[in-house]
Amino acid sequence: MRVSWSWLREFVPVEAAPEDVADRLSMRAVKLERVEQLGAGISGVIVGAVVDVRPHPQADNVVLVNVDTGTDVREIVCGAHNYGPGDRVPVAMPGATLPGGMEISERAVRGITSHGMMCSARELHLSEDHSGILILPPDAPLGADVRTVLGLDDVVIEFDVTSNRPDLLSVAGIAREVAAMEGLPFRIPSPSVPEKGAAVSERAGVTVKDAKGCPRYLARVITGLRNGSSPGWMQRRLVAAGMRPISAIVDITNYVLLERGHPLHAFDLAKLDGPAIVVRRAKKGERITTLDDVERVLESDDVMICDAKRAVAVAGIMGGGDTEVSTETTDILLESAYFDPQRIAATARRLGLRTEASVRFERGADVEAVPGAADRVCELLLEICGGTVATGVLDVMARRPKPKPVRLDIARASTLIGVSIPAADMASMLGSIGMDVTSSSRTSLRVIPPSFRPDVAIEEDLVEEIARLYAYDRIPETLPTGGRTGGLTRDQRLRRLVRRVLLGTGLSEAQTLSLTSPSLPDRLGLPAEHAWRGKLTLQTPLSEEESVLRPALLPGLLLAAERNIARRVRSVALFEIGTVFAPGNDILPKEGLSVAWLMAGEMPGGWHGERGYDVFDATGVLHALTEGLGIGDLSVEPSQEVVFHPNRNGLVVLNGARIGQVGELHPRIARALDIPGRVAVGEVLLNPMLAAARESVVPEIPRFPAIERDIAVIVPDDAGAMRVESVVRDAAGALVESVQLFDVYRGAQAGEGQVSLAFRLTFRHGERTLTDDEATSAMGSVTSAVGERGWRVRE
Amino acid sequence: MSDIAGLIQTVEREQVAALERIALSTKVAELEEAEIAAIGRKAPMSALKRELGGLSEEDRRTLGRLLNDARLTIEAALDGRRGQLQAREEEAALQHDSADITLPPRLRAPGHPHPISIVIDRIVDVFVGMGYRVAEGPEVETDFYSFEALNMPADHPARSGFDTMYLSEGVALRPHTSPVQVRAMMEQSPPIYVVVPGRCYRRDSFDASHSPVFHQVEGLAVDRGISFADLKGTLAEFARALFGPEERVRFRPSYFPFTEPSAEIDVSCPTCHGAGCASCGWSGWLEIMGAGMVHPNELRAVGYDPQDVSGFAFGMGVERVAMVAYGIKDIRQFFENDMRFLAGFAG
């Protein structure tokens, strides 16, 4: 809502600086967006009168104009032609500045010096109009500063009005709050309308068939109008408020809308069939072409304004083109009505049509403002357009809504606010904003909210009014008194640990979108049935790119890697902890917490021997996780999964359950994303990991010495190191403390298709020193176990 | 007698020769040769020792002592010289084994946390310090938890498919973390102090200040006698903890359907400390959160009696707070995961 300071002061005699008042109001009622000084940046622009216009000898597209500035007649070269001798125009003198910082100086145009510049409305930042020079009113004094003539000495304050306060969508509404805040009187004059015409009932009729949708409809008839353009002062206020002047009649209804917050509509009486107004529900599929020349299709819940034959307006939103007021219009039917907020909101939303009227009706107009707003329009019409107001009004109201009193418990209000406020102060604060405090006792007030405050319905609403008028700033700062303990749960602590561990492995944290594209799996060449094809699709997505809930985190990380590589980032190392989604058995989908990681490009470390990442970097991250969380029984089993390199990946198995996958991305997929080299990736479900995490224990430090023995086993390539290790460990018996793989050898000594795995076994007894014989005997068992599987011990 | 005198002379000669050779050695390897020559199995002194058995008791004792002394002397000389030579050789080797300490280190550096996570943890930690526990809940919710229990009736604009991303009738991605507050209230009776971080969704197209996916931290305190003054104290304390004690906090009236009275909270701009600059639109203030006293309808919806308990709730956009705290201009940067962007964050 944009409010001119001069307009505001018509209703409240405020003397303080506009900026200060706006700042204070922001703290008490309505958020300040900005304060604009109109005409800011304009200097040295004065009123001139065109003396004569001659062609430029060198150019067809410009003319030479002699302009009388009151002190001299100067020659100006001008590119516009929309004026003639006698017209008053804005003249930027040499040395003048225009908004945006443009400076005017004398300069030659095709050989002839221009002693200044004539300005368009756009050059003065008045409007977007650049079709010609701005013509000033004929009474504008020569040589006067255009800022004064154009009302640019005014200040416009823009407020961000919350949706619960329709009353603040008006100059008077803002003025009422200013008056309450500053302790000043609020005055809004009652319009006086001399009714001289025939009885209105002889000129038109009003029937309301949809009283739910239209609880009140008031019409007046005004005849003999001259619909020219509205006066400059009115246009200036409309423009300052962000509206475009159209014609006197339309401008007047808009002016009253801005002044009082009540929307009105003028129909050309001659174009109304009957002339009669019928308010009814729309027929499903009924059509009307609105003022903006768009054909609208209606639903049966829409409220329609019709004449005797056809629809003439979408109630409370926009009039129809057929009955629109034009410059030829002399007689009008003026509508001032109250429509059901929810019905208007639903229609406006469905039609995608948001107007000054619809915004006010859907937030709740003031049913009691209906006659006053119509009268104010009549008053201005008589003043500006002449004419005669028909006697009486057609006022159809189903039933006057009864104001509902609200009881305010004084003690409870003070307790809720947290500061003790005397009852008398509460009563006077509420009174200052139009509340009717009808009776009070020692403990409570009985308050009737005014009809323009549909948002005030319960005690807490009054508490808010008191708190803000008392000023939030003055309310003390206290803390709740009850003692309590906060903290993180085990899972929340462990999740932070997981983050720290992953950061420690050199991965940076990503946050990718939970919404993905259904075409991504196609781009990656995945089969029709694949875990990365999300099955949960939004009903009305904004774009296909973000329309499916992610079933896994890795696709998002792949896209992040793709973006980084495309931006010439050489090394990508990312992880993400986030929610993944799958269809559930219940009404809600199944949500799981997942952790994924990805490494691509060059490994940082530069000169130490640059190399790319591979599968062991991926398993390294998994190892860091299991070590960090203290998980013992996690294993990685060879697997087939199309996303991964067929021979460099594994299933992650925890307590017999498959919880994820780790390995290298399939080169085909890496190629599809233009990621060079091997891409190390992994993803596991986090909740089973957190559940398996162990609590800290104090380990026993061994007191007796250990015996170490090494053995190298030659096995087929596909035997699997983890399996060989477990054979070795099992055969080594109870005395083995650890089995550590320390060398992997492929080559002549191992043989074709074979690999030599060297293990270091550590034997120890907890109670005594072990003998060499015991270790030797255990190693013998290992040797025979290896032999039983057809493997060889490398000598 | 001449026999023994000759033997003594031999020992003395050998000792002198050995000591000379030791002193003249310039490498540990030469020294080892000198050692073998002087006291090795084939050395003359070792041969003499083997001949002791054929001497008289007295001669044997004299020569034995002499041999022993000579050996000790030679060994001491060897040890001394060896020490010198080893030190010299190590010194020489180290001269060739130099490293440029200013080259990049080998150890892999830790990664960088995401600014959203940093900010969530910091916000959560402030409230945990004030005795709040952390509540979490599903990202897909029913209309009851997302709207109805929050005093947002069926015709509320936010409930339309224009603003909220629906999966099916009445089931949508949560537009705020408030459903978790509702669940927390339904699971326990007051007193309740929770802080709720999480991911939320709104049907917004990406631009510099909008993202369809974003994060919120909301909080809720419901207890006997909770007042607006408590809300002010708690959130002022929080804002100072997050933005620094030198920043100022102010509370402005506002409107939210689920609170009454409602407030918006501004913090003085961390860039200009209230003087006005481009990042605060020359106002000196930045809006960081919304708050208010829990609407009685919301308390009733979860079975609480608004005459018995009261509460306050607050909520803030994590991206917004992070943008204010770090001076980030474009919300899209949070979700691009550019390694160079992430590299800026620590903590």
Ligand SMILES: [Zn+2]
């Ligand atoms: Zn600033």
